[in-house]
Amino acid sequence: MAKIAFILLCHKDPDAVIKQAQRLTAAGDCMAIHFDANAPRAEFESIRAALSDNPNVTFARRLRCGWGEWSLVQATLNAVRAAADAFPRATHFYMLSGDCMAIKSAQYAHTFLDRRDADYIESFDYFKSDWIKTGWKDERLIYRHWFNERTQKKRFYAMFNLQKRLGLTRDIPADIEVMIGSQWWCLRRRTVEWILDFCKQRPDVLRFFRTTWIPDETFFQTLVRHLVPEQEIESRTLTFLLFTDYGMPAVFHNDHYDLLLSQDYLFARKISPDARDLKRRLGLLYAAEGVRFEISNEGRSLFTFLTAKGRIGRRFAPRFWETESSLGRDRELLILVCKKWNVARRLVQRTREVTDVPCIEYLFNEASCELPDLGGIQSTVEKRHRHRRALMRMLYEYYDSNRLLICLDPANLDLIEDFCRDRSVSRVLEVECQYTDDDLVGHALRVGLAGESTPKPAIERLLPTIRNDMVLESDQLRDAELEHHLRIRQVDSPELNARALGAFLSVSEDKARELATADHLFAD
Structure with missing residues (x-):
C-alpha cells in the first residue's frame, strides 16, 4: 500500500498549515514542512509547537525564498531530504503548497498510486513544446540570473542586458536535455533517491540550474526525464490547477466542491482563503472511507468555455492570403x-x-x-x-x-x-x-x-x-x-x-x- 510523504512549501497562515498537516497525516501519511525564512520566526515556532507530538511531521532547514529563484528548488530539496531520512517507509513524495487541498480521500489516493508504478510529473521538451506561451525562453537558460526579477528589477535586467551585449552566453550541460512543466509533482521513493544521489555526483548541473530563471519549472522535470525510463513517467500533474490568460492561477470557491471531486486529480490548487465551507468539506474528505468518486473530468474544458467568451469573433483573424480574395461577386x-x-x-x-x-x-x-x-x-x-x-x-x-x-x-x-x-x-x-x-x-x-x-x-x-x-x-x-x-x-x-x-x-x-x-x- 502506498504511503505518501507530502513536501509542503509554505510561507504564511500558520493555522492553515497546522490544520493541513493534521488532516493529511491523520490517514497514516507523513509530511515534511518548509516554512519560508522570510516569514516571522514566531509563526514558524507556533507551527513547530502545535505539531511537536505528531511523529508523522518533520521540518526542513529554512531558506529565504523568492519567486523564480533557485531558492525554491533548494527549499524543495531540503524538504525532500528531511522526508527521505525521517520516513523510510514512505513510497511516494508529493509536492504541495499551502493553497492546495485534497479532492480525493486517502483511500482513493493510495489505490490510485498503487495501480501504476510511475512518476507523475509534467515533463515536456523545453525547446520543442509550447509550454511557455509568452516571454523568455532560451534567455532563461543561456544567460546567468543572479538577481530576483520581482525584488531587484533594475539589477536583474542590467545584468541580463550586459551579458547580451557582450555575448556572454553559456552552454547547457552536454548530456542534459532540459524539460519543463508544473512544479507540482508526485515521485516514487526510488526516483527521489536517484535525484538526491545525482545532486551529490553532478555539481556542474546544480551550478547551471542555480543561475537559470524559474528553475522550479525545469530542475526536477529535467532530472526525472534524465534518470527514469520514459515508460515509467506519466507526464502530468496530479494537482488540478488552471491558469487565466494573465498567467495567474484560477481560484476555487465554495460552489466548486462537486466540480473538484469529479476531476481526475488527487489535489487542487488554489483554494480561496474565503472559501470556508469548501475548506471544511474538503478537510473532512481525506480521512473519509468508502467514498465513491464519479470522474467526469470536464473542469478544464468548462473553464476554457467560460473564459473564452471574451474573445468571440477573434479566434480566426484574417490571413494575408485571404485579404483580397472573394467568393465571387456573382455568387x-x-x-x-x-x-x-x-x-x-x-x-x-x-x-x-x-x-x-x-x-x-x-x-x-x-x-x-x-x-x-x-x-x-x-x-x-x-x-x-x-x-x-x-x-x-x-x-x-x-x-x-x-x-x-x-x-x-x-x-x-x-x-x-x-x-x-x-x-x-x-x-x-x-x-x-x-x-x-x-x-x-x-x-x-x-x-x-x-x-x-x-x-x-x-x-x-x-x-x-x-x-x-x-x-x-x-x-x-x-x-x-x-x-x-x-x-x-x-x-x-x-x-x-x-x-x-x-x-x-x-x-x-x-x-x-x-x-x-x-x-x-x-x-x-
Whole structure:
C-alpha cells in the first residue's frame, strides 16, 4: 500500500498549515514542512509547537525564498531530504503548497498510486513544446540570473542586458536535455533517491540550474526525464490547477466542491482563503472511507468555455492570403445558423427536396462532415477555418453552382461576419429554437462541458450558464446588424416563418410554406 510523504512549501497562515498537516497525516501519511525564512520566526515556532507530538511531521532547514529563484528548488530539496531520512517507509513524495487541498480521500489516493508504478510529473521538451506561451525562453537558460526579477528589477535586467551585449552566453550541460512543466509533482521513493544521489555526483548541473530563471519549472522535470525510463513517467500533474490568460492561477470557491471531486486529480490548487465551507468539506474528505468518486473530468474544458467568451469573433483573424480574395461577386452564400444541429439538418434535407441549391451541413464544426476531395484543404476543421474563402470557392466550382447553403453554429460569429463582408451576396437565416433542460444537458455532453459521470448538482449549476450563453450568441448575431439577416422561430406561426424562408431561399410562396409546415421541423 502506498504511503505518501507530502513536501509542503509554505510561507504564511500558520493555522492553515497546522490544520493541513493534521488532516493529511491523520490517514497514516507523513509530511515534511518548509516554512519560508522570510516569514516571522514566531509563526514558524507556533507551527513547530502545535505539531511537536505528531511523529508523522518533520521540518526542513529554512531558506529565504523568492519567486523564480533557485531558492525554491533548494527549499524543495531540503524538504525532500528531511522526508527521505525521517520516513523510510514512505513510497511516494508529493509536492504541495499551502493553497492546495485534497479532492480525493486517502483511500482513493493510495489505490490510485498503487495501480501504476510511475512518476507523475509534467515533463515536456523545453525547446520543442509550447509550454511557455509568452516571454523568455532560451534567455532563461543561456544567460546567468543572479538577481530576483520581482525584488531587484533594475539589477536583474542590467545584468541580463550586459551579458547580451557582450555575448556572454553559456552552454547547457552536454548530456542534459532540459524539460519543463508544473512544479507540482508526485515521485516514487526510488526516483527521489536517484535525484538526491545525482545532486551529490553532478555539481556542474546544480551550478547551471542555480543561475537559470524559474528553475522550479525545469530542475526536477529535467532530472526525472534524465534518470527514469520514459515508460515509467506519466507526464502530468496530479494537482488540478488552471491558469487565466494573465498567467495567474484560477481560484476555487465554495460552489466548486462537486466540480473538484469529479476531476481526475488527487489535489487542487488554489483554494480561496474565503472559501470556508469548501475548506471544511474538503478537510473532512481525506480521512473519509468508502467514498465513491464519479470522474467526469470536464473542469478544464468548462473553464476554457467560460473564459473564452471574451474573445468571440477573434479566434480566426484574417490571413494575408485571404485579404483580397472573394467568393465571387456573382455568387450567393446562404448561411443557416442554428444551435440545434438536428433541426438544421432536418431543414437542410427538406431544402434539398424542394430546391436545387447544394447544401452542406456543419463543415466548420464537424470533422466528419461529408465533403468532396478538394486536394486536402478539406481534411481537417482547422484547415477549413484557415483557408475558409479558398475552400468555399472550390465548393462553388465543384458543385458548378453560384448558390450554396452551409450550416454554422451561432458560436461561429467570426465566420458569419467574415462571409457577410465579402463581395458576394450573403444571406443569414437564424433558426431560433426553444431549449429544455434536457437539450442543454445534451449540448453540454456533446461539447465536453460535462461527462456521463458528471454529478447531477454540477450539471444543474451549469445549465443557467449554457442557457445565458445561447441567448448571448443570438444577441451578438443581431447586434452585428448584418444586411440580410432573417429569422424563423419555433414559437412563430408557419405563415410568418414561410415569409422568412421564402426571402432566404428565393423560392415561391408555395415552396416556402411547404418547408415551414414540414412535420416535426422543430422536434427533438
